[in-house]
Every structure is written in structure tokens, then in C-alpha cells.
Amino acid sequence: MSWQVVPIERRHVAGFREVLDGVARERRYLAFLEAPPPARMRRFVLDGLRAGIPQFVAVDDARVVGWCDVVPKSHETLRHSGTLGMGVAASHRGIGVGTALLRATLEGAFARGLTRVELVVRADNEPAIALYRRHGFELEGRLRRYVVVDGVAHDALQMARLG
Ligand SMILES: CC(C)(COP(=O)(O)OP(=O)(O)OC[C@H]1O[C@@H](n2cnc3c(N)ncnc32)[C@H](O)[C@@H]1OP(=O)(O)O)[C@@H](O)C(=O)NCCC(=O)NCCS
Incomplete structure (x- = not known):
């Protein structure tokens, strides 16, 4: 397998939705059980690109096989903080994809000035x-x-890393 982690682009939207849908349908990991509708996913990605939020995908031979993003909070007092979400296709787990995605996204989040990244x-x-x-x-x-x-x-765990 030859995969790489890259910042998300408009052309990745459908593939991002597909990998997220696959992980959601495993019913063990994510808060949703299927991907949001295509239009909502597209809006999420395009808004993120406009806002410059850290949002990366792992791509293997043009197939999106993982994602990681940190969405900054919008309230004035919480803007130093963002929420992390990620997932890797079952076919590509355990070979370092998640580590590479997380590293790139955290680097992007702290470079952007966030000082707190949290997740559930x-x-x-x-x-x-x-x-x-x-x-x-x-x-x-x-x-x-x-x-x-x-x-x-x-139960779930609330975790955070400070930057
Ligand atoms: C959690 C997840 C993102 C990790 O991604 P990944 O690509 O499999 O992770 P990596 O291959 O980079 O491995 C990361 C570490 O986890 C360990 N690991 C991988 N699979 C494991 C398993 N089944 N059990 C325990 N540890 C495991 C690896 O040994 C590695 O440790 P190392 O850095 O000491 O070598 C991936 O398993 C996944 O997408 N799970 C489903 C979705 C999910 O849980 N999303 C997060 C919701 S909060």
C-alpha cells in the first residue's frame, strides 16, 4: 500500500464521505451511524477550506482512506479551542495512517494558534x-x-491536549 496524508481539497469530498460512511456503519466508533447527506459534507469541507481549518485526508491511489480535522469553536471565549475528529478505513488500520493524520492535524491546529484540542x-x-x-x-x-x-x-472519555 502506498498512501499519503495531504490537506483536504474539494476533489476529496466524495471520497471523504465514503470513508466516513464506512466507519460510521461499523456502529462502534462514531457519534453518527451513517455519513451526513452529500450536500452537508460538501458544505462542511468547503466552509473548512474557506476558514483554513486543519483538515487532512489520507489517500491511497486516489482513494480516501482516512481523515482528521480540528473544528475551532465559534463562541468568543472558546475560540482558542477545537474539536478533533478522525477515522481510518478498516482496510488501512494498524499501518501508521492514523498516526500520520493526527500528527499533521495537530501541527496545523497549534500552528493556527489553537491552545486546546479536545475530543470525545x-x-x-x-x-x-x-x-x-x-x-x-x-x-x-x-x-x-x-x-x-x-x-x-x-461510556465515553473526554480528552484534551493543550498546545
Ligand atoms: C483509532 C484509529 C484512527 C487509529 O488509526 P490507525 O491508522 O489504525 O493507527 P496507527 O496504525 O497509526 O496505529 C497507532 C497506534 O495504535 C496501535 N494500534 C493499532 N491498532 C490497534 C489495535 N487494534 N489495538 C491496540 N492498538 C492498536 C498501533 O500499534 C500504533 O501504536 P504505535 O504508534 O506504538 O505503533 C483507527 O483505528 C480507526 O479509524 N478506528 C475507527 C474510528 C475511530 O475510532 N475514530 C476515532 C473516534 S474518537
């Missing part, structure tokens, strides 16, 4: 929690019964 991760998502810890995220709290999937409640 399901408490049973060990690979993701290990990855975040390795990149300096610390546990801030446990969100009890935060997610309900197929009638089953799961």
Missing part, C-alpha cells in the same frame, strides 16, 4: 485512546452512558 472517544475504543495518549492527550473525565447504540449504552 468511546471508553471501549482502546486503539484510539492509546493513539491519543501517545500524542499527548490527557483524560479529563468520563461521560457516563454518553452513547446509545442498538439500545446499549456506552
Whole structure:
């Protein structure tokens, strides 16, 4: 496999939606169970490009196989802070894609002047929690019964890294 991490561009929108949809449909990792409609995904990416938010994709032979972004908060008192989201296609996990995506996105977030990057991760998502810890995220709290999937409640962890 020969993949690389690049800043997202307009031409990646459909592929970004496809990989996100695949991960959402695994029903174990994300807050949504399928991707938002194409128009909403397109708006998200184009707004992000205009605002210059750190938003990267991993691309393997023109296929988008992962994403990572930090969306800055909009309230005046919270603008130093952003929320991180990421995922890697099941076919490309465990080979360093997530590490490369996270590194590039955090670098972009702190270069942009953010001083706090936060995220919420399901408490049973060990690979993701290990990855975040390795990149300096610390546990801030446990969100009890935060997610309900197929009638089953799961706790989540609030983590943050300060820059
Ligand atoms: C979490 C995720 C993004 C990690 O991406 P990845 O490309 O698989 O990660 P990497 O290959 O860069 O590996 C990162 C580290 O996790 C470890 N790891 C990978 N798979 C693992 C597993 N199944 N169990 C435990 N550790 C694992 C690797 O050993 C690596 O550690 P190292 O840096 O010491 O070598 C990916 O598993 C994923 O997309 N999961 C589903 C979506 C998701 O959980 N998103 C985050 C929601 S908050």
C-alpha cells in the first residue's frame, strides 16, 4: 500500500464521505451511524477550506482512506479551542495512517494558534485512546452512558491536549 496524508481539497469530498460512511456503519466508533447527506459534507469541507481549518485526508491511489480535522469553536471565549475528529478505513488500520493524520492535524491546529484540542472517544475504543495518549492527550473525565447504540449504552472519555 502506498498512501499519503495531504490537506483536504474539494476533489476529496466524495471520497471523504465514503470513508466516513464506512466507519460510521461499523456502529462502534462514531457519534453518527451513517455519513451526513452529500450536500452537508460538501458544505462542511468547503466552509473548512474557506476558514483554513486543519483538515487532512489520507489517500491511497486516489482513494480516501482516512481523515482528521480540528473544528475551532465559534463562541468568543472558546475560540482558542477545537474539536478533533478522525477515522481510518478498516482496510488501512494498524499501518501508521492514523498516526500520520493526527500528527499533521495537530501541527496545523497549534500552528493556527489553537491552545486546546479536545475530543470525545468511546471508553471501549482502546486503539484510539492509546493513539491519543501517545500524542499527548490527557483524560479529563468520563461521560457516563454518553452513547446509545442498538439500545446499549456506552461510556465515553473526554480528552484534551493543550498546545
Ligand atoms: C483509532 C484509529 C484512527 C487509529 O488509526 P490507525 O491508522 O489504525 O493507527 P496507527 O496504525 O497509526 O496505529 C497507532 C497506534 O495504535 C496501535 N494500534 C493499532 N491498532 C490497534 C489495535 N487494534 N489495538 C491496540 N492498538 C492498536 C498501533 O500499534 C500504533 O501504536 P504505535 O504508534 O506504538 O505503533 C483507527 O483505528 C480507526 O479509524 N478506528 C475507527 C474510528 C475511530 O475510532 N475514530 C476515532 C473516534 S474518537
